[in-house]
Amino acid sequence: MAVTKKDVEYIAELARLKFTDEELEKFTGQLNEILSYVEKLNELDTSNVEPLSHPVEGSNVFREDIVKPSIDREDALRNAPDRNELFFKVPKVIGGE
């Protein structure tokens, strides 16, 4: 299953990244190299092995439903590239949600 330039464009679009034509060519090659390397794993027969969802053992790590003080709003907004007194500001999102 070779990766095409179109696939790379699509993945870049999903990640909101923009690449030059040159970069797209380069990444297409690199992604194909990585995939053919990992392809080696397909030589193993895993038909009787359950898919692994978590690499660590364990389950049921919970907290009780208790409210603890949050951080200060000022601290929350401090790292924002743009803000007003109360809100984060982002470029206008046009259209529906």
Add this chain to the structure above:
Amino acid sequence: MNEKYEAVIGLEVHAQLLTESKAFCSCSTKFGNVPNSNVCPVCLGHPGVLPVLNKKVVEFITLMGLATNCTINERSVFARKNYFYPDLPKGYQISQYELPVCEHGFVTVTSKDRDKKKVGITRIHMEEDAGKSIHDQAFETLVDVNRCGVPLIEIVSEPDIRSAEEAVQYLTKLRQIVQYLEICDGNMEEGSLRCDANISVRKKGQKEFGTKTEIKNMNSFRNLEKAINFEIERQIEIIEDGGKIIQQTLLWNPDKNEAVPMRSKEEAHDYRYFPEPDLLPVIITESWKKEIAAKLPELPEVRRERFVRDFNLPVYDAEILTLNKGIADYYEDIVKVTKDFKSASNWVMGDVLKIINEEKIDIKDFPIKAENLGELINLINEGTISGKIAKDIFPIMLKEQKSPLEIVKEKNLVQISSSSEIENVIVKILEDHSSEVNTYFEGKEKVFGFFVGQVMKATNGKANPKIVNDILKAKLEKLRN
């Protein structure tokens, strides 16, 4: 709807859970706080933080699954649903994909004609809410992260629903259940209960489904009904004109009463679900499930049947009284005071619900205490006041929060049941209205009502109507002879 077609509808319902803290961090879930004040590094999506699951979320979804006849999966897993939107700081929503908590359930809905029908529930899973974007600024969008991470359950139905009316019945049922379980307040206008609909149409008798569309943004039962009917008609029209339905997402516009397609770019989603590595699987053992099941309250259908059985009420009454848990509790508090079960039902279904609906208030905020309403009914039945006077006392009780007996004494409203007192009034009225008395003797019996009215007027409505009727009849007959 065109007779040749039938609609196939499935609903996706999101219910905001009534926990104190968020799903994966200890921030408050309180609605209406100052923007960006219920936030912490976890729900802000800062790098390096780890979510920890709120145990109550698991209990609540298990309750919901048990109440809707679902299988509770012993093992369930969280997944990341990836997409970019400013109100989702992490760039993914924590949800469940392949292994939800609940599957293969159903609820029974009752139509207006009292037909019962099962609507299947495909799955119910846990997820987190996103924040809120405010689009009313000219050049930017404002983001409030307070709602980010508030726990939701998503309830996905089978495509078993065949009309807008059935969709409303199904959603009403779900709302009733979450309110009885006290896991969600069920408020559609405030968005704590939200609903999307998948709709397709097909010729009657056809087995395969037609191409479906999805409608979003219906924030009331009225809009749900209108939007579904709109979309069914739109699809039938296209097919009748020889066209094809395009699979797409539409947004309901309640002001214009129409559904408008979202731009294709906005709906081009590829969520790339994968297991959430930051959260371990949830195991609901048989013993934990039993522990949770022990907390199940009496569910609406069981309660309705009990009302019919124990209070001898018509099914119609029992259904209305149990629709909302608070109303049903209120009714049960009244009948602790009075044994006139049917009168209690009439007062609640009539006067009480009228005020609640008009003022759009919760029964918890209704100013008349159940015990006082029970006492009012007893005062009528004991003959202390007439039913008509009771209707006058009711609005005073709404305003003054006094017991009805206090009001009756204060305003001197005790019913006159003394025969001699009433007789004196009647004799005087018949003397003063001799021409009407003659009219009555000429056969115009309607005039009888006029006399009753005059007696009531003279006694400020306090005369016992039955005694007035009896004496008036006797007096008139005496005069006739």
